[in-house]
Amino acid sequence: MFSEQLISDYLSTSIEQFQQDCSKLCAQHYPTVHNRGMRENHLGMALCRRIMATLQQAGLDAHFSQHKNDEQVSQPVFVIDTTEFSIAVIAHRLLSANKACRQGLIKTIADVRTTLAPVKPTYIVVVADHWFDRSKASKEIPAWWLGKLPKNIEEYITDGIKLLSSTNSLAEQLHDGHHMSHGEYHLHHPLKRETNNKTVLKYLLLSAFIPLHK
Numbered sequence: 001m002f003s004e005q006l007i008s009d010y011l012s013t014s015i016e017q018f019q020q021d022c023s024k025l026c027a028q029h030y031p032t033v034h035n036r037g038m039r040e041n042h043l044g045m046a047l048c049r050r051i052m053a054t055l056q057q058a059g060l061d062a063h064f065s066q067h068k069n070d071e072q073v074s075q076p077v078f079v080i081d082t083t084e085f086s087i088a089v090i091a092h093r094l095l096s097a098n099k100a101c102r103q104g105l106i107k108t109i110a111d112v113r114t115t116l117a118p119v120k121p122t123y124i125v126v127v128a129d130h131w132f133d134r135s136k137a138s139k140e141i142p143a144w145w146l147g148k149l150p151k152n153i154e155e156y157i158t159d160g161i162k163l164l165s166s167t168n169s170l171a172e173q174l175h176d177g178h179h180m181s182h183g184e185y186h187l188h189h190p191l192k193r194e195t196n197n198k199t200v201l202k203y204l205l206l207s208a209f210i211p212l213h214k
Helices: 004-028 030-036 040-057 099-116 136-146 153-158 170-178
Strands: 063-066 077-081 086-093 122-131 184-188 203-211
Touching: 004 040, 004 122, 004 184, 004 203, 040 077, 040 086, 040 122, 077 099, 086 099, 099 122, 099 170, 136 184, 136 203
Parallel strands: 086 122
Antiparallel strands: 063 077, 077 086, 122 203, 184 203
């Protein structure tokens, strides 16, 4: 029996390596990425490859497929299956940080949960990206995702980003609206400046790990 912590560790390893893939993709497609973020297929497929590699290195027999898409789920969803558990990967571009875009992500997560009908421990992994802009909604994204402001808020200020608190959070909205809880939510900044190797804080990669069987 695989513990939830072990599966979380597998995903943490995968996301750490996945950030290197993001850096390469962004370097190759910089103008597009800077203006629009990465395509959802790029995000989803790249993360799935890393998760598959991590599981296979751990000696697990894992199978990858694209979740059958219908009118209920509006974007690609990928499923990684093992005999012990399943992982559904949702990739989402936060082109805007406004309420409609956030609500769209929440709806996708809820719709995927509905269509999966898990018969074994099942997890949703969400990966999203966002370029900060000057809007209030954009500055709220880290607090909305984490449920609180990040500890390194001074680093963002130094980089010209004045983060703001959020009146609600992704976890709260999933819990209150869809009875989903027990998730883990993280922020990442995979891009580095070529000139001085400093982290590009204006590009934000977000990940979530949500058990469905609790």
